[in-house]
Amino acid sequence: xxxxxxxxxxxxxxxxxxxxxxxxxxxxxxxxxxxxxxxxxxxxxxxxxxxxxxxxxxxxxxxxxxxxxxxxxxxxxxxxxxxxxxxxxxxxxxxxxxxxxxxxxxxxxxxxxxxxxxxxxxxxxxxxxxxxxxxxxxxxxxxxxxxxxxxxxxxxxxxxxxxxxxxxxxxxxxxxx
Amino acid sequence: xxxxxxxxxxxxxxxxxxxxxxxxxxxxxxxxxxxxxxxxxxxxxxxxxxxxxxxxxxxxxxxxxxxxxxxxxxxxxxxxxxxxxxxxxxxxxxxxxxxxxxxxxxxxxxxxxxxxxxxxxxxxxxxxxxxxxxxxxxxxxxxxxxxxxxxxxxxxxxxxxxxxxxxxxxxxxxxxxxxxxxxxxxxxxxxxxxxxxxxxxxxxxxxxxxxxxxxxxxxxxxxxxxxxxxxxxxxxxxxxxxxxxxxxxxxxxxxxxxxxxxxxxxxxxxxxxxxxxxxxxxxxxxxxxxxxxxxxxxxxxxxxxxxxxxxxxxxxxxxxxxxxxxxxxxxxxxxxxxxxxxxxxxxxxxxxxxxxxxxxxxxxxxxxxxxxxxxxxxxxxxxxxxxxxxxxxxxxxxxxxxxxxxxxxxxxxxxxxxxxxxxxxxxxxxxxxxxxxxxxxxx
Numbered sequence: 001x002x003x004x005x006x007x008x009x010x011x012x013x014x015x016x017x018x019x020x021x022x023x024x025x026x027x028x029x030x031x032x033x034x035x036x037x038x039x040x041x042x043x044x045x046x047x048x049x050x051x052x053x054x055x056x057x058x059x060x061x062x063x064x065x066x067x068x069x070x071x072x073x074x075x076x077x078x079x080x081x082x083x084x085x086x087x088x089x090x091x092x093x094x095x096x097x098x099x100x101x102x103x104x105x106x107x108x109x110x111x112x113x114x115x116x117x118x119x120x121x122x123x124x125x126x127x128x129x130x131x132x133x134x135x136x137x138x139x140x141x142x143x144x145x146x147x148x149x150x151x152x153x154x155x156x157x158x159x160x161x162x163x164x165x166x167x168x169x170x171x172x173x174x175x176x177x
Numbered sequence: 178x179x180x181x182x183x184x185x186x187x188x189x190x191x192x193x194x195x196x197x198x199x200x201x202x203x204x205x206x207x208x209x210x211x212x213x214x215x216x217x218x219x220x221x222x223x224x225x226x227x228x229x230x231x232x233x234x235x236x237x238x239x240x241x242x243x244x245x246x247x248x249x250x251x252x253x254x255x256x257x258x259x260x261x262x263x264x265x266x267x268x269x270x271x272x273x274x275x276x277x278x279x280x281x282x283x284x285x286x287x288x289x290x291x292x293x294x295x296x297x298x299x300x301x302x303x304x305x306x307x308x309x310x311x312x313x314x315x316x317x318x319x320x321x322x323x324x325x326x327x328x329x330x331x332x333x334x335x336x337x338x339x340x341x342x343x344x345x346x347x348x349x350x351x352x353x354x355x356x357x358x359x360x361x362x363x364x365x366x367x368x369x370x371x372x373x374x375x376x377x378x379x380x381x382x383x384x385x386x387x388x389x390x391x392x393x394x395x396x397x398x399x400x401x402x403x404x405x406x407x408x409x410x411x412x413x414x415x416x417x418x419x420x421x422x423x424x425x426x427x428x429x430x431x432x433x434x435x436x437x438x439x440x441x442x443x444x445x446x447x448x449x450x451x452x453x454x455x456x457x458x459x460x461x462x463x464x465x466x467x468x469x470x471x472x473x474x475x476x477x478x479x480x481x482x483x484x485x486x487x488x489x490x491x492x493x494x495x496x497x498x499x500x501x502x503x504x505x506x507x508x509x510x511x512x513x514x515x516x517x518x519x520x521x522x523x524x525x526x527x528x529x530x531x532x533x534x535x536x537x538x539x540x541x542x543x544x545x546x547x548x549x550x551x552x553x554x555x556x557x558x559x560x561x562x563x564x565x566x567x568x569x570x571x572x573x574x575x576x577x578x579x580x581x582x583x584x585x586x587x588x589x590x591x592x593x594x595x596x597x598x599x600x601x602x603x604x605x606x607x608x609x610x611x612x613x614x615x616x617x618x619x620x
Contacts, residue, residue: 039293042358044359045357046359047360048340048356049339049340052342079359082361083342083359083361086362087344087361087362088342089300090342090343104508105508106262106421106458110422110500110601110602110604111421111606112601115606143515143516144260144263144512146264148262148494149265149426150426151420151426159303159304160301160302160303160304
């Protein structure tokens with residue numbers, strides 16, 4: 001069964017000071033490379049990329065991580081929050097060590113995507129958006145991934161796996177520690 | 178009909194590197210373009226009848242002429258968001274021949290006096306974003322882009338990849354610009370159109386990946402030759418991505434006026450199951466559905482209008498007669514409910530409402546009153562929203578209910594779906610066994 005007690009944003013770092021210092025340093029070191037893609041007078045445009053980098057470093061976008069990104073871009077915290085909550089690839093709650101996302105849109109489901117999602121829910125003992133008790137996998141149903149000719153398709157930690165069979169899915173998931 | 182290939186001619190086993198692209202004649206068109214007056218390039222593109230490949234099918238050359246003459250800077254955004262369900266073509270251009278796109282971008286920027294271009298690619302395309310990054314690095318290193326475009330002393334061009342983060346709406350051009358600006362993807366009111374007031378308030382051209390990948394060929398062979406490949410007012414070839422219950426799914430490059438039935442029954446080998454085609458979504462999930470007996474039509478955008486639908490993004494989804502239409506439509510309705518950005522009330526409230534009613538009918542709990550409601554609701558969303566997502570959500574609902582009304586009535590009168598566990602059809606998951614894993618993009 002899934003556990004909900006720890007998967008709340010309230011239990012994560014609330015302020016920049018709550019974030020691990022070494023990770024904050026890594027984020028700061030990565031920022032110039034992101035910023036140089038935008039004109040000097042439009043540095044706030046780096047919001048999406050900066051949030052992505054923060055998520056890669058901190059694992060998820062806690063209130064503290066969102067504040068860090070806003071602070072470094074000179075943007076209001078609400079700007080970071082509204083972007084982090086608008087796009088589905090940002091995690092504003094803690095996730096498992098791996099995130100497995102299954103497309104169940106029409107083309108994928110005609111190729112077995114819906115069945116695959118139902119099977120994985122049973123196998124992992126979780127519902128949509130939940131994390132396995134051991135913290136290994138968060139399972140999510142997602143929309144069309146633009147790989148309809150090679151359905152069914154899943155994303156594992158944002159890398160796409162296509163032309164899946166029950167056997168290949170088992171292999172891919174089995175390799176996740 | 179011509180079998181000329183433009184975009185896929187090197188696929189899929191080609192060398193995508195700069196060296197490979199140049200060995201096959203790549204970047205000659207850029208060199209040629211740099212020797213032409215910019216206005217002559219625009220004229221060539223106008224003469225080509227190139228129309229936007231993202232879905233709307235607007236004339237590319239005409240769009241370019243909307244830029245105000247004396248406002249600078251101008252920007253180019255390349256739409257690689259590819260999120261319309263059933264669409265999977267631009268990703269392969271990015272994977273297999275990214276330099277063709279970058280050359281198209283370079284020529285376009287030179288023609289339009291643009292010095293900064295952003296390729297906006299959906300966040301889920303990690304591999305494709307990496308392929309583009311590598312390609313752009315190569316182009317910079319070779320001096321093709323950067324301080325001196327194509328080695329030409331007085332033209333600077335910077336090209337960057339911007340990754341989205343999971344939002345269908347960001348494929349809509351004004352939401353795309355908001356996202357490039359680092360904001361949530363709320364579409365803007367139009368007018369003003371992006372060519373007048375775009376990225377950071379400056380004139381901006383937004384073109385789809387496939388659209389711009391055609392530019393090098395047009396420069397090399399001339400606009401007239403490109404126009405001649407197509408049909409009517411649509412020049413060139415198009416990439417059609419066929420998915421669903423067909424034997425050979427994949428991306429097919431065909432003349433713009435290719436026949437839909439021929440594509441499905443001959444090129445794709447018909448259905449996996451051998452059963453009759455029941456329904457075809459011809460241009461991404463927002464395009465009105467066709468019944469199996471209505472597919473003998475040209476895919477040229479103006480021609481297919483006569484069949485009451487559109488070839489939109491070229492995403493063809495085929496369903497055989499074992500698939501439940503209520504199930505399929507409910508899933509499509511869920512997509513639009515999930516992806517509505519929430520800015521306009523008719524779309525924010527109407528899309529989940531349509532989804533819930535359809536799920537209710539699929540579960541067998543629907544009434545004839547619900548059917549009347551689902552027939553009326555889409556009309557109250559159509560045309561009532563800032564962007565086209567509202568229309569995109571309404572059109573499949575209207576068309577499925579109209580064309581397969583008997584199935585909806587059956588669900589209501591029979592208190593359930595007669596397909597039960599096989600609502601997604603008998604072929605689901607069986608393609609591997611039937612076709613031996615032929616899952617490569619084909620043409």
